[in-house]
Amino acid sequence: MKSDETVAELLSAYGRTYAEEAGITLRDKPAPLYQLLVLTVLCSIRIKAEIAAGAARELFAAGLRTPRAMADSGWRVRVDALGRAHYVRYDESTATALGRGAEFVLDRWHGDLRRMWAEAGGERGQLAGLVQEVPRIGPVGAGIFCREAQAVWPGLRPFFDERSCATAKELGLPHTARGLGALVRPEDAARLAAALVRVGLSRGAVRELQVA
Structure with missing residues (x-):
């Protein structure tokens, strides 16, 4: 994919x-x-x-x-x-x-x-x-807050913490905040960060995306 x-x-x-x-x-x-x-x-x-x-x-x-x-x-x-x-x-x-x-x-x-x-x-x-x-x-909580707050604070974008970047790497995506931010519209950065965290918490979802 x-x-x-x-x-x-x-x-x-x-x-x-x-x-x-x-x-x-x-x-x-x-x-x-x-x-x-x-x-x-x-x-x-x-x-x-x-x-x-x-x-x-x-x-x-x-x-x-x-x-x-x-x-x-x-x-x-x-x-x-x-x-x-x-x-x-x-x-x-x-x-x-x-x-x-x-x-x-x-x-x-x-x-x-x-x-x-x-x-x-x-x-x-x-x-x-x-x-x-x-x-x-x-630190983990601070990452959660910043990930979500970037939806309304443009100056935070793109914010992708270690957890979301690690999942991105598994999926073969850029695994830096700048690289991931370049893949979406600025206003979608928070949604992509949340999606990567959700997928990372589900090994089945990671495998499905890897083989798709």
Whole structure:
């Protein structure tokens, strides 16, 4: 399969971003950007992405869509929402991390993550470092946030982390951020990055694309 055909198949079959799966209509606005941060926290432990996305939907359905709402919510409200999504084993510690993280975002960036991006000065490495100041988020989580945020922050494009680049290499595609970015329209970079991560998590999908 040629590179353009592989990319077309990736976008068609696997190109749903994780923000979309979590019910986030991502825009360059404080509330949806914070919701992406919540999803990032939920994905930052060893748990299936679909469970993390489901947990995000439960938290948002409970009204916890902004850092102020999250900070003002009771710990039990957060635990119960996570429990409804079967986010087990980590529900109590994650509920605590979400509360602390909301307070941090309010104190540091007045609840508006666009201030975080401005503080990074358009530098990806700086942004990744700032994201990791949020409780529970490490390097992998920072990669998740940046992968998805490039959909609304053009200055981040193209952003492909190690996980997406590794899958691209297996599929015979360019395996650098610049090389992968050249394969799609800028606005589709986030979808391609998500697709590569989804495929990388499914060995069957990798084999199917390799032999197609």
